[in-house]
Amino acid sequence: MLEIVQEMLVSAFGQNSWLAVVMVSLTPMLELHTAIPFGMSTEFWGSNALGVFPSFFWGFLGSCILVPIVLLIVMPVLKWLKRTKLLKRISESLEARLNRNKAQMEVKMQKRTSGKSSGMQEFYKITGIALLVALPIPFSGVYTGCLLALVMGLGFWKSLIALYAGNLIGGLLMVAVCTVFKDSATVIAGAFFVLMLVTLVFGIIKLLVKPKEMDRGSDNESPKEVVLEEVKKLKEGVWGK
Numbered sequence: 750m751l752e753i754v755q756e757m758l759v760s761a762f763g764q765n766s767w768l769a770v771v772m773v774s775l776t777p778m779l780e781l782h783t784a785i786p787f788g789m790s791t792e793f794w795g796s797n798a799l800g801v802f803p804s805f806f807w808g809f810l811g812s813c814i815l816v817p818i819v820l821l822i823v824m825p826v827l828k829w830l831k832r833t834k835l836l837k838r839i840s841e842s843l844e845a846r847l848n849r850n851k852a853q854m855e856v857k858m859q860k861r862t863s864g865k866s867s868g869m870q871e872f873y874k875i876t877g878i879a880l881l882v883a884l885p886i887p888f889s890g891v892y893t894g895c896l897l898a899l900v901m902g903l904g905f906w907k908s909l910i911a912l913y914a915g916n917l918i919g920g921l922l923m924v925a926v927c928t929v930f931k932d933s934a935t936v937i938a939g940a941f942f943v944l945m946l947v948t949l950v951f952g953i954i955k956l957l958v959k960p961k962e963m964d965r966g967s968d969n970e971s972p973k974e975v976v977l978e979e980v981k982k983l984k985e986g987v988w989g990k
Contacts, residue, residue, distance in 0.1 A: 758793055766797045767807045774811030777892045778948065781916060782885035783941040784808030785923045789934040801927050809920050812891055816912050819895045820905060851900040874901050875911040882915025885923060885941075887948040891916050 762769045766788055774784035787793065788804030799807070830840035878901070882894040891912050898908035927934055 759795075759797075764797045766794045766799055767803065770799065770804055770807040771811035774808040775815060778887040778890065778945040779941065780890035780892070781805075781808045781812040781920045782890070782923050783938055783945070784811065785920065786927050786934040786937040786941070789927055789931070790938055792935040793938070801924055801931070804927075805920050805924050809916065812916055813913060816891050816895060816909065817905075819892060820899065820908055823895060824899060847896060847900050855901075871903070871907065874903055875907055875914075878903070878908075878911040879915035879918065882912055883919035883922065885919055887945050888952070890919075 758766075758769060770784045770788035773779050773787050774781050776783075785801065785804045785808050788799040788808065789801055791798045827840055827844060830836045831844070833840075878894050878898055881889055881897065882891055883889075894912045894915060895908070898911060903911065927937065930937065
């Protein structure tokens with residue numbers, strides 16, 4: 750099996766394993782934490798395998814390239830998807846989830862930063878996003894961090910600082926892991942690939958099922974109105990205690 754994968758990679762990228770690392774790091778849910786062990790794998794690349802620091806360099810570069818663009822276009826794209834028949838329900842479900850996450854984080858943030866300056870509140874937001882991006886698990890990379898930064902209302906440059914800092918921390922953690930377990934780079938990369946596929950399948954199922962549950966909750970209200978009502982109940986439940 751690994752020989753087939755190696756032949757496919759060589760036919761697609763030749764000796765340019767660095768280019769494959771960049772492509773993997775650009776892929777949502779794989780990103781930097783998968784790109785580093787992937788580039789180091791001798792089972793995948795043979796003699797063209799990269800060292801830990803070249804893998805980190807190309808992976809970090811690739812995972813950072815699209816961040817500014819994503820920050821600028823993701824919300825307009827989401828609004829456009831809501832106007833399409835094919836992806837309307839999925840985009841509405843994604844927007845609803847983002848709004849709920851925003852409300853929950855705002856409540857938690859308010860409890861932790863009550864009485865503190867606005868500068869300290871911004872610091873907590875940046876730190877929280879950076880830590881989320883640094884986690885080496887699916888749905889915790891720079892793309893998820895972009896969405897979270899947008900719904901939390903961080904400015905463009907503050908979002909970049911949080912996302913790049915978190916990506917750097919996460920990359921250095923993977924460098925440490927791959928340095929200690931250098932001979933297991935293939936296993937680590939394969940585990941991330943499998944975890945990504947499983948998470949993606951369950952995520953798609955939830956996105957498809959959630960709008961139906963919202964429709965059953967109200968025949969006359971739109972998904973946006975349902976979300977606003979849920980957010981109101983959430984805040985009342987927290988502050989009423």
